[in-house]
Amino acid sequence: MHIRPFEPTDRADIADICVRTGDNGQDATGLHSSDGLLPDIYALPYADHEPELAFVADNGERAVGYIVGTGNTRTFAEWFSAEWWPTVAGKYPSDGELERSIIASAHNPERMLIAAVDEYPAHLHINLLPEAQGQGLGRRLIETLAAALAERGVQGLHLVVGTGNTDAQAFYRRVGFTELASNEGGIVLGMKLA
Template sequence: MVRVVQQHAGQLPMAGDAEYVSAIEPSDYGALLEDLKRRVHGARYQVQRKANTELLRLYWQIGQTLLQRREAEGWGSRGATNAAVRRRAVRRIGTMITIRPYRPDDRPDIVDVCVRTGRTGLDATGMYSSDDLLPDIYALPYVDSEPELAFVADNGERVVGYVIAAANTRDFASWFSNTWWPSVAGKYDHPTSDAEVHTLASAGDPHRMLIADVDDYPAHLHIDLLPEAQGQGLGRLLIDTLRVVLAERGIPGLHLTMGADNTNAGAFYRRLGFTELASSTPTATTFGMRIDKP
């Protein structure tokens, strides 16, 4: 099992696929962990009020690591016995995935993930006349215009997932239509299918991103994970990381639009706290989330 940890410098070990070793925990370990979590939580929000992104991320990462260790190994479990010493099996780390800010050298991996998940989560390689089409619409304009709102899941060898966003959808739609799309549209002068014609027409429409609720939920996101990175809580971590940065900017709401038939994704977003918006259509569901001010 792949576990997730976030940090800027070193990495803390988590449960993973490897041999078992013994660990001894004192009887008050759970209480100590709960106290540490409580203090980290308080410090995180004190820092948030001061709008210091780097410190905020640090405290947030510590808190997430503690929660993951508790889930993986049962630390501080309310059902634990009160024996003076408890022995348990603790797994050494197998694979580590780090949530970190986007870097320019991630660009090829962003393109690859976008294409390999571009058909409602499935591989869209060869679907259009050029595999550049989906990244040119749904990935690269975001990392180029607002790289500070792009975060990736890195398995140590490559990026296996990402979340990207625009803080102000109205501004982004204007920039996309007037600047970005004209710079790349010439690559697609000879579409080879009806699906490609439709995708190109949608990309060139400056109003396609302006949902009825856009002023209440001005930011929007795209999130994609390769199949091997799914089912491990990475989607939640990526979106939570993005929410912290949007909250610091004072962005009141965040939205996304997905195919109405993608029931698994819909259930995932509902679990995260997104609610379906009135701007949804029979073919496209729009979810929104309010963002608390720091």
């Protein structure tokens, strides 16, 4: 398997991976009224907004993992609110408590602005299918994105991981992230790039 830059033909694979790992690392297929909800919030807008910061793990046939990110969370949140979300929001009725919560967060992209956003302005989303895990691909994807961000002069990178996703928390700490903050909704982890 190899890491390569995102291509527009990877969109369907990225959406599929996002759903199949969207429930704290487990399959979220059928969990919401539409399987398009999670990728339309947590994956595809990043690939569209800054495709040069999107990379995939390719098994020779398809993408089996991806990392997407933004170099400037403030700018991304403004773009998401003004341009992205209005074009997709109508596809998703807010059925159910979980779905209402996810849609409410999409309507409030300022939620992305963590307290340390000036020190850690970039953020990422990463997912690997189960068959691609445990092979060093997650580390390589993070290293690839971190290098691309460092080339742009970005000084710090952050992410939010669910409090129940202990495997992911351990992985992020192994690759160099440290805890910046936490609450019942998640743990904010950061990594200095410069």
